[in-house]
Amino acid sequence: GDSVTQMEGPVTLSEEAFLTINCTYTATGYPSLFWYVQYPGEGLQLLLKATKADDKGSNKGFEATYRKETTSFHLEKGSVQVSDSAVYFCALKAGGSYIPTFGRGTSLIVHP
Amino acid sequence: NAGVTQTPKFQVLKTGQSMTLQCAQDMNHNSMYWYRQDPGMGLRLIYYSASEGTTDKGEVPNGYNVSRLNKREFSLRLESAAPSQTSVYFCASSKDTGSYEQYFGPGTRLTVT
Numbered sequence: 001g002d003s004v005t006q007m008e009g010p011v012t013l014s015e016e017a018f019l020t021i022n023c024t025y026t027a028t029g030y031p032s033l034f035w036y037v038q039y040p041g042e043g044l045q046l047l048l049k050a051t052k053a054d055d056k057g058s059n060k061g062f063e064a065t066y067r068k069e070t071t072s073f074h075l076e077k078g079s080v081q082v083s084d085s086a087v088y089f090c091a092l093k094a095g096g097s098y099i100p101t102f103g104r105g106t107s108l109i110v111h112p
Numbered sequence: 113n114a115g116v117t118q119t120p121k122f123q124v125l126k127t128g129q130s131m132t133l134q135c136a137q138d139m140n141h142n143s144m145y146w147y148r149q150d151p152g153m154g155l156r157l158i159y160y161s162a163s164e165g166t167t168d169k170g171e172v173p174n175g176y177n178v179s180r181l182n183k184r185e186f187s188l189r190l191e192s193a194a195p196s197q198t199s200v201y202f203c204a205s206s207k208d209t210g211s212y213e214q215y216f217g218p219g220t221r222l223t224v225t
Contacts (some may be wrong), residue, residue, distance in 0.1 A: 032212055033214075034212070041218070042218055042219075043116070043202055043204075043216030043217050043218050043219055044155075044202070044204075044216045045215075045216065046213045046214075049212055049213070051212070064208075076221075089154065089155070093212065097145075098160065098162060098209035098210075099145075099157055099160065099170065099209075100214065102154045102155040103154055104152060104154035105154050105155060
């Protein structure tokens, strides 16, 4: 079946550091890929998406590129802020599937 | 426009008690979902409703029932709560099941003692 694997957290960084959160996937066909963010005490919200190979999703300074050859969708940001502290979920939605498959989430803690 | 709302925000139950978690959306979405979130487990789908009048089991439906009351509302019922159901419960909606984006409510933190 479909699955998403994310790096274990927490990831702890200082403000203005470079961020990478790794995500790899297994799916039949060509899924759409997503990153969701969950701020403390809130529900998940969509951060960015990519629907086909080589697409780059971007939002709020975050980027992720759909790499079919490595089945990856790593999240990056050049300079993190304290306000980026949250849990980040990688997810996929396979063609014809009603339901997205979520990774386990990676907690990011940014210190001033 | 409130998006997806859930009640209650917090609840403590004793083993064997029952309760219903309420969810409503005001975005005229066709599809609604119930997830549970446990530490280290990510999100797991309990039930979903592709459209008004239909419901289907997700990954972890045992111990739960759902009702799609109308297009706006989708409730989750625990008939006889167990400590294993201690979790954070999220309701979500999407325009339809083919949509890319789901919109999540703020969650209900449930503790069963």
